Amino acid sequence: MKSADESTHAHDLALDAAVEFLNTKELEFGHLVDHLHEPGDARSWFVEQGVIHGTDRAGWNQRDLERVRKVRDALREVLDAVVEDRAPSAAAVDLVNRALADGRVPRLELQGSDVAVGHRHGTNEVGDALAALAGPIVTEIATGRPDRFRTCANDTCRWSFYDASPTGRRRWCDMRTCGNRAKAARHRERAKGIEIIDPVP
Ligand SMILES: [Zn+2]
Structure with a gap:
């Protein structure tokens, strides 16, 4: 429930x-x-x-926290929609788009005879932080493998994760916790003579 299987964590850290x-x-x-x-x-x-870097001592206030929570809910709605093969709510799409627009923008910077890629910061640190997380999810939907987004099949967990396994058949956030619990439950039901049909992954 807490940590995904480490062996499958070879993918993009930002998406993680x-x-x-x-x-x-x-x-x-x-x-x-x-x-x-x-x-x-x-x-x-x-x-x-x-x-974000911890060097800037700027404090965040309650409004910042509310914004973080709203964007988190919106991203969850978008991810759930991808997993469930439906369109996300218009409100969630709008919130995610606003978060994206508020973040850092890459830019070319001439340094003498060289060119480097820098970035322009967003309106504030919270905006940068939220855009930095919304970005990888939207990029994955656009050009990656959105079919690998998952919600843990354990109904009491519902953990979001990205299935980076070679087969793409991971159904549990963590085999040691949720996967084992499901296996144990199936075993108990079989012992009682009840046939359990696995829910759709
Ligand atoms: Zn789980």
Whole structure:
């Protein structure tokens, strides 16, 4: 439930962080729990993930936290829609687009006879942080393998993850927790003579 199988983590770290971001709000014992309680929690999370630098001491306020939560919900809606093969809500699309527009923009910078790629910062640190996570998800949808986005098949987990396994048949966020629980449940039901048909991955 907490960590995906490490052997499958060979893909883009930015996409990893983006999907993990969605899981900062998770189901625990049937209740949605938000791990980003305070504005400071949110900022620390982004710093730990390497999405923003911790050097700038700018504090985040309650409004920033609300924005983080809204964009997180919107990205989750977009990802769920991809997984469920439907269109996301217009409100979620609008929020994600605004987050993208608010972030860093790459730009060419002439340095003498050389050219380097730098970036222009967005309106503020929160905007940069959210765009840095929205970007990889949208890029994956546009040019990657969006069919590899998953929601854990354990209904009490519903963890978002990206299936980077060679076969692309991962159904559980973590085989050691959710996968084993499902296997144990199937075993118990079989022992009782009940046939369980696996839900669609
Ligand atoms: Zn799970």
